[in-house]
Amino acid sequence: MPYDGxxxxxxxxxxxxxIAIKFxxxxxxxxxxxxxxxxxxxxxxxxxxxxxxxxxxxxxxxAKLQKIAVTKKISIEARVMSCNxxxxxxxxxxxxxxxxxxxxxxxxxxxxxxxLLGSVSVGVSxxxxxxxxxxx
Numbered sequence: 477m478p479y480d481g482x483x484x485x486x487x488x489x490x491x492x493x494x495i496a497i498k499f500x501x502x503x504x505x506x507x508x509x510x511x512x513x514x515x516x517x518x519x520x521x522x523x524x525x526x527x528x529x530x531x532x533x534x535x536x537x538x539a540k541l542q543k544i545a546v547t548k549k550i551s552i553e554a555r556v557m558s559c560n561x562x563x564x565x566x567x568x569x570x571x572x573x574x575x576x577x578x579x580x581x582x583x584x585x586x587x588x589x590x591x592l593l594g595s596v597s598v599g600v601s602x603x604x605x606x607x608x609x610x611x612x
Contacts, residue, residue: 477505477579478566478596481537484581488611489541492579493548495609502551504575505541507534508565511558531556563599570604579609 477492479485489505496503511527538554545552559565570578583594601608 477503478562478581478600479505479507479538479541480581480584482581482584484583484612486581488579488581488609489544491609491611493545493550495577495579496545496550497548501576502553503545504553504555504573505538506555506557506566506569507538508557508559508562509534510560510562527558562596563603566596566600567603567605570600570606575604575606577607577609578604579611582610582612 477488479489492503492505495501509527509530511523534556535554538556542552542554555569557565557569566578569575578600580597580600581594582597584596597608597610601610
């Protein structure tokens with residue numbers, strides 16, 4: 477379950493909890509952090525510090541979600557992944573780990589109001605080999 481802290485993502489988490497309860501399944505929740513390659517022409521050492529701070533914030537947020545799941549007796553694993561492409565990272569992870577279902581928000585934090593679906597949800601729905609449940 478991709479998580480970015482948006483309202484859509486929070487709604488998707490609630491849906492994932494309901495599914496996990498009904499089917500006695502495990503949730504893997506993942507946050508992707510963009511990490512620019514050090515060979516980028518405009519890379520500065522501050523990028524790594526910012527990414528580390530974002531990672532710590534993500535770990536804190538995911539820990540809160542883990543506590544919620546544990547109180548409902550749901551097995552949950554949280555991952556913070558560095559990536560260059562959120563879509564590639566999520567779909568590669570889902571395919572490699574034989575994920576049964578991806579539950580995710582229709583849009584994320586940077587979604588534009590006029591768009592029906594966000595670019596990540598569109599990309600994941602196109603490239604993942606398992607079913608996708610998109611939640612508003």
